Amino acid sequence: xxxxxxxxxxxxxxxxxxxxxxxxxxxxxxxxxxxxxxxxxxxxxxxxxxxxxxxxxxxxxxxxxxxxxxxxxxxxxxxxxxxxxxxxxxxxxxxxxxxxxxxxxxxxxxxxxxxxxxxxxxxxxxxxxxxxxxxxxxxxxxxxxxxxxxxxxxxxxxxxxxxxxxxxxxxxxxxxxxxxxxxxxxxxxxxxxxxxxxxxxxxxxxxxxxxxxxxxxxxxxxxxxxxxxxxxxxxxxxxxxxxxxxxxx
Numbered sequence: 191x192x193x194x195x196x197x198x199x200x201x202x203x204x205x206x207x208x209x210x211x212x213x214x215x216x217x218x219x220x221x222x223x224x225x226x227x228x229x230x231x232x233x234x235x236x237x238x239x240x241x242x243x244x245x246x247x248x249x250x251x252x253x254x255x256x257x258x259x260x261x262x263x264x265x266x267x268x269x270x271x272x273x274x275x276x277x278x279x280x281x282x283x284x285x286x287x288x289x290x291x292x293x294x295x296x297x298x299x300x301x302x303x304x305x306x307x308x309x310x311x312x313x314x315x316x317x318x319x320x321x322x323x324x325x326x327x328x329x330x331x332x333x334x335x336x337x338x339x340x341x342x343x344x345x346x347x348x349x350x351x352x353x354x355x356x357x358x359x360x361x362x363x364x365x366x367x368x369x370x371x372x373x374x375x376x377x378x379x380x381x382x383x384x385x386x387x388x389x390x391x392x393x394x395x396x397x398x399x400x401x402x403x404x405x406x407x408x409x410x411x412x413x414x415x416x417x418x419x420x421x422x423x424x425x426x427x428x429x430x431x432x433x434x435x436x437x438x439x
Contacts (some may be wrong), residue, residue: 208339
């Protein structure tokens with residue numbers, strides 16, 4: 191049987207609940223026949239309150255639709271993710287009456303990494319995430335699921351040229367902090383307060399040379415083991431939570 195193709199889909203109970211509670215558009219929700227226990231009741235209730243179509247399908251049909259094995263009996267069909275403009279991220283900071291706190295991702299290719307990074311950024315109070323249009327993962331159902339629904343609460347801008355975007359952020363008063371294994375300065379020794387954009391590089395190659403040159407300063411994470419690199423999402427968590435710590439003093 192040919193697999194049906196939709197704009198995109200969000201799978202798993204927690205992810206679908208986050209989606210429903212965010213108020214984002216949902217075209218339709220598919221539920222496995224007989225799956226009427228636990229949080230499925232809440233999903234059905236909220237969906238009906240919002241007049242969202244609910245369709246029950248046999249388990250075999252659901253498995254053919256699902257992009258992962260752990261879809262937990264529920265799949266929501268959604269329109270393509272709506273990206274924002276960089277200006278919208280800066281407006282979010284003004285709305286919260288906070289100094290801009292922006293995360294810039296240079297060619298993060300793994301959607302699992304992107305989802306983890308967005309989840310961490312959302313919990314840390316980052317105002318927005320900027321990703322490039324080319325040679326990088328975009329927001330899809332995998333990213334949404336890994337982020338535990340955080341993409342529904344995070345402003346994400348997709349830009350053509352990261353260097354131009356960084357220059358524009360500088361004009362808006364942001365300091366740009368890059369991460370590099372040979373920076374010569376540890377992240378906890380750098381002032382990360384005030385309006386700031388933190389750049390995280392590609393999983394294998396780090397920050398590109400052009401982007402690196404546009405950073406105001408570079409920081410590194412001390413490495414004492416035989417493995418000399420960290421997963422991109424782990425590096426992001428370490429750096430941005432240092433910024434959080436400094437910003438709440």
